[in-house]
Amino acid sequence: MAATRFATYRSLPDARAISRAADAYLDVFSREPYSETPADRAGFADRVQRMAVRDGFRLLVAWEGETAAGLGLAVVAHPGDWWRDRVAERLEDGEIDRWLGDACLEVVHLAVRPRRQGQGLGRAIHRALLEHTSVPTAVLTVHPEATAARRLYVREGWIVLREAVTIGVSRDVILMGRRLRATRAGA
Numbered sequence: 001m002a003a004t005r006f007a008t009y010r011s012l013p014d015a016r017a018i019s020r021a022a023d024a025y026l027d028v029f030s031r032e033p034y035s036e037t038p039a040d041r042a043g044f045a046d047r048v049q050r051m052a053v054r055d056g057f058r059l060l061v062a063w064e065g066e067t068a069a070g071l072g073l074a075v076v077a078h079p080g081d082w083w084r085d086r087v088a089e090r091l092e093d094g095e096i097d098r099w100l101g102d103a104c105l106e107v108v109h110l111a112v113r114p115r116r117q118g119q120g121l122g123r124a125i126h127r128a129l130l131e132h133t134s135v136p137t138a139v140l141t142v143h144p145e146a147t148a149a150r151r152l153y154v155r156e157g158w159i160v161l162r163e164a165v166t167i168g169v170s171r172d173v174i175l176m177g178r179r180l181r182a183t184r185a186g187a
Contacts, residue, residue, distance in 0.1 A: 002065035004121065006128055009059040012052035017068075018045050021061050024068035028111040033145035047108070051075050056105065060129050062112075062121055070112035070121050072129035077106040077139075086167045087139060087175065099137050099161060099177045105130065107140035110149070122152050130180060138180055141165070141173035150174065 009017070026041040028034075051057055056076030062069045077084035083106060088096050107129065112122045130138060142149050144164070157178050164172040 002067075004069060005063045006124070007061050007063060008128065009052075009061070010057060012049060013059060013061075017061065018048050020066065020068045021048070021059065021071050024061075024071055024113055025109065025111055027113050031114065033143050044109070048073065051108065054081075055103075056133065056135070058129065060125055062116075062125055068113075069116045070110075070125050072110045072125045073108040074129050074138075075106050075108065076103050076133070076135055078103050081106075083167065087165075090162055090165045090167075090175065095161065099139055101136065103135045105133050105135050105138035105180065107138055110140075117148065122149075123156065126152065126156055130178075133180060136180055138178045140176055141167065141170070142176060144172065144174055153178075 007017075012018075013021075022041045022045045025044040026036065026038065029036040029040060048059060051073065052059075054075040055078065056074070058072075058074050060072040062071065077100070079085065079088075079100075079102065084100060084104070088100055091099065110122065110126055110129070112125065139161070140153070140158070142153060144150075153176055158176040159178070160174055161177045162175040165175050166172055
């Protein structure tokens with residue numbers, strides 16, 4: 001196995017990198033409990049392109065040679081951003097202030113290819129994705145049957161904000177939040 005090299009993209013990566021990250025995405029999310037399809041792979045690639053222009057964009061890819069072994073995708077969410085506002089609709093006013101505020105880190109995806117799961121790669125991607133941000137909190141959703149992902153998040157300090165929420169057309173998901181140690185902006 002090739003040594004793992006982490007690359008953090010803060011602007012749109014080239015098409016080849018997006019395609020290989022999308023391969024890793026589909027390898028993970030085509031399996032239970034997600035059951036996504038090749039069309040969802042294309043959706044991931046489209047999401048990366050759309051999010052690349054957003055505040056705080058970061059796509060972290062764990063490369064093993066030319067293969068993406070895992071990835072993380074996050075952006076900074078502000079009032080007026082679609083996903084952030086849907087989350088706010090599920091929270092009480094005090095929770096909105098505490099967890100979303102004027103800006104929070106929206107963790108969009110964290111995925112590790114099945115052959116690399118259980119080896120600490122997910123934890124490494126998670127930690128790298130969350131470091132050097134200027135916002136005080138992060139939020140994400142996790143599928144209720146993704147027990148390994150949920151265990152990782154709990155071990156890494158995430159708490160459950162809501163057990164079963166629907167955001168857009170998503171199935172019921174678990175909404176989680178985590179306090180971050182804010183660092184200087186742009187670091």
